[in-house]
Amino acid sequence: MDGGCTCGAVRYRLTAKPLFVHCCHCRWCQRETGSAFALNAMIEAERVVLLSGAPEIVPTPSNSGKGQKISRCPACRVAVWSNYAGAGDSVRFVRVGTLDAPDALPPDIHIFTLSKQPWVRLPEGTPAVPEYYDRAKYWPAESLARWQALRARSGR
Numbered sequence: 001m002d003g004g005c006t007c008g009a010v011r012y013r014l015t016a017k018p019l020f021v022h023c024c025h026c027r028w029c030q031r032e033t034g035s036a037f038a039l040n041a042m043i044e045a046e047r048v049v050l051l052s053g054a055p056e057i058v059p060t061p062s063n064s065g066k067g068q069k070i071s072r073c074p075a076c077r078v079a080v081w082s083n084y085a086g087a088g089d090s091v092r093f094v095r096v097g098t099l100d101a102p103d104a105l106p107p108d109i110h111i112f113t114l115s116k117q118p119w120v121r122l123p124e125g126t127p128a129v130p131e132y133y134d135r136a137k138y139w140p141a142e143s144l145a146r147w148q149a150l151r152a153r154s155g156r
């Protein structure tokens, strides 16, 4: 799965399917995107291969207070992924809308629905939680195994 920024300078490839896809309705994501929610595909950093360009890392405040690093195209400034303090540099939150075929990755879960914009109707059959969630309860076994392997490798 390939993706990139709007001007085309930054291009990347996902070499595996994501661990899990968040649709986040928190106020922070609403503000950062200027929209109703953010769609983030969590994936191991080494499974995101840069094909061209060099994203610039912009330190940005986050809900947790620990900050996040948003990787943006240095030319058009579109955000392609971010790293949160909680998950560290080994996990990227790829902005699904920057994929060439974003339809391929619908949300696996809706989070922070407490601050969901009232006109957004959540689909039946997709988990939705008021704030955050317990990974073990929602992730498929394969993703949990990949997560454990990643934790072991990164020593966290």
Ligand SMILES: [Zn+2]
Residues within 6 Å of the ligand: 005, 006, 007, 008, 009, 010, 073, 074, 075, 076, 077, 078
């Ligand atoms: Zn660009």
Ligand SMILES: [Zn+2]
Residues within 6 Å of the ligand: 024, 025, 026, 027, 028, 029, 030, 038, 112
């Ligand atoms: Zn959010």
